[in-house]
Amino acid sequence: MSDYSKLKELAEAASEGAWVQDAFEVVSDGIEDRRVARCSWLTDAQYIAAANPAVVLGLIAHLDLAVEARDLYMADKKQLAFALNDARAEAARLKAECEGLPKHAPSSEIIWCECGDGYPANSYGAGFMAANGGVCENCDAAEPELVKITCSLEFFENLRDSAAAEAEEHRQCMGSYRPHRQELLDAVVCQCDELIAGVSKGEQA
Structure with missing residues (x-):
């Protein structure tokens, strides 16, 4: 049973007041003669008293909240699935683009520093030397010269x-x-x- 509208309608129309078991009877303090039901079995009276309208309406309210939360979860899950598919497609596109770029192998030409260190012509070390007057980053010559001050x-x-x-x-x-x-x-x-x-x-x- 997925539609509880009829059950909710019946619970709202049922006798008001607190339903309690009185032996084989279920009574309510919200009606004049107090009797809600008379049962042949004691357990039936216990069940009817426990499943009173307030309890039924509370269960239906909790169920409505659960259904609403489930629908929101499914909607979010669907959006995340779309976003994940888009991200995977973009990753594949970037990978293909990177694979299509030309590969630069280390240059056979070596740029030598005065300290004896050498770097391939297309490497970072060679670029550092080009920007620093032919001195590599590990060379003592790369350190700033100390200024000698003469005082009398x-x-x-x-x-x-x-x-x-x-x-x-x-x-x-x-x-x-x-x-x-x-x-x-x-x-x-x-x-x-x-x-x-x-x-x-x-x-x-």
């Missing part, structure tokens, strides 16, 4: 004297208030002394 001895002496004067002034006025600053100034003076001593030793040698 007089420069370090002036820097040392200036830092020493500021360190002494800071020690007298704010040495205990800003100890970290004092440590930095003293460190600058020490480093200048070491540089000056190193330069002087090199000149003597």
Whole structure:
């Protein structure tokens, strides 16, 4: 039975109130004489009381929801099947398109770097060398050159004297208030002394 409209109509028209079993009878507090049914068997009375209109209407409501959910699921499943077929067709098209592209084998021509590494002419390594003046990405020559800065001895002496004067002034006025600053100034003076001593030793040698 797939159409429950008649059963729903009968349940809605049945006696109102709570149906309860009273021995071989089923009674309701919603009708005047209270008797809904009188049965020859006790189990029949139990069944009729349990399958009252409220229960039947609740079961039909749950069934309607289940049917609605099933229909939505089937509709979604159908749409997903169409989308899957479209995706498979697109994948097959792309695969055929890729298979039709020309295959590039590694070039027999080798581009050599000064470090001794070589790369096929159509490889990434050769492209890197072409963009970086013939230097490969693994070569030390690819590293940026360090700029050599030359400073005179007089420069370090002036820097040392200036830092020493500021360190002494800071020690007298704010040495205990800003100890970290004092440590930095003293460190600058020490480093200048070491540089000056190193330069002087090199000149003597």
